[in-house]
Amino acid sequence: MGNQAVSLIGAPTDIGAGHRGASMGPEALRVANLQARLKARGIDVVDRGNLQGPLNPWEPPREGYRHLSAVVDWNRAVYEAIYGELSLGRLPVMLGGDHCLAIGSITAVARHCREHHKKLRVLWLDAHADFNTAQITPSGNIHGMPVACLCGMGPEELTTLGGSKPATAPDVFRQIGIRSVDEGEKRLVREARVSIFDMRQIDESGMKRVMEEALEGVDADTHLHVSFDVDFLDPAIAPGVGTTVRGGPNYREAQLCMEMIADTGRLASLDIVELNPAFDKRNQTAKLAVDLVESLFGKSTLIR
Numbered sequence: 001m002g003n004q005a006v007s008l009i010g011a012p013t014d015i016g017a018g019h020r021g022a023s024m025g026p027e028a029l030r031v032a033n034l035q036a037r038l039k040a041r042g043i044d045v046v047d048r049g050n051l052q053g054p055l056n057p058w059e060p061p062r063e064g065y066r067h068l069s070a071v072v073d074w075n076r077a078v079y080e081a082i083y084g085e086l087s088l089g090r091l092p093v094m095l096g097g098d099h100c101l102a103i104g105s106i107t108a109v110a111r112h113c114r115e116h117h118k119k120l121r122v123l124w125l126d127a128h129a130d131f132n133t134a135q136i137t138p139s140g141n142i143h144g145m146p147v148a149c150l151c152g153m154g155p156e157e158l159t160t161l162g163g164s165k166p167a168t169a170p171d172v173f174r175q176i177g178i179r180s181v182d183e184g185e186k187r188l189v190r191e192a193r194v195s196i197f198d199m200r201q202i203d204e205s206g207m208k209r210v211m212e213e214a215l216e217g218v219d220a221d222t223h224l225h226v227s228f229d230v231d232f233l234d235p236a237i238a239p240g241v242g243t244t245v246r247g248g249p250n251y252r253e254a255q256l257c258m259e260m261i262a263d264t265g266r267l268a269s270l271d272i273v274e275l276n277p278a279f280d281k282r283n284q285t286a287k288l289a290v291d292l293v294e295s296l297f298g299k300s301t302l303i304r
């Protein structure tokens, strides 16, 4: 993996979130030395700096969506930036920002895959299914809707971001670590047949078996995208997120998850989202995220 070229792209906004503070995520990851730690692995890493977009007006939802037009602006910027990096043959790492930005990044990744005849697989590491729609959302926060939007269920401005709708299909997703799904969402993910490995399954089968299943079929023609919502992790080790849900993967389980993804050699794009320094203690969650991302890029205890 020594000849990889990685681009870091900051998207400092909390426009789709229910708490302020994820806008500070990119800087916290930089302070935790993300670039230097990846460079030390022999990877060519360029930090492209931050994208720009509207400030968070902190308004109530309208017709089921909070800040829709600003969410669209941010996602358009993310979409263009990620698509540009992929076109250069680089591996984009989107530093969020809240999880609504995955609409832009994955729409770009899906377009790139179509154009290069690659199979897309998205690993959605999260406490939540993020499959809400305007009709069923309890909050209107769009960070709870990206997977539905990517599957064509959502406002036209977001579902058609890449020109064609839907951006991708439910069968590309493997959701891991899920432990909080809203009532209406439960029905939708079942109808859409999203493949979800919830915490119960991780408890019963173990992370190893779950990751083997989630990575089944990944081959040389696969573009593997990881959408890493930091609230995937147990809040005991990762307090720096807006929406903590107890009972997530512990440190060893999270490391194994990342190492097994690295072993495929197919990681081709990454989102790191929902890191919220306003809830963190001494940047520990950012440091942990960087630690895990190092494993994702192939750091291991021994030469294997």
Ligand SMILES: [Mn+2]
Pocket: 099, 126, 127, 128, 130, 143, 229, 274
């Ligand atoms: Mn999420």
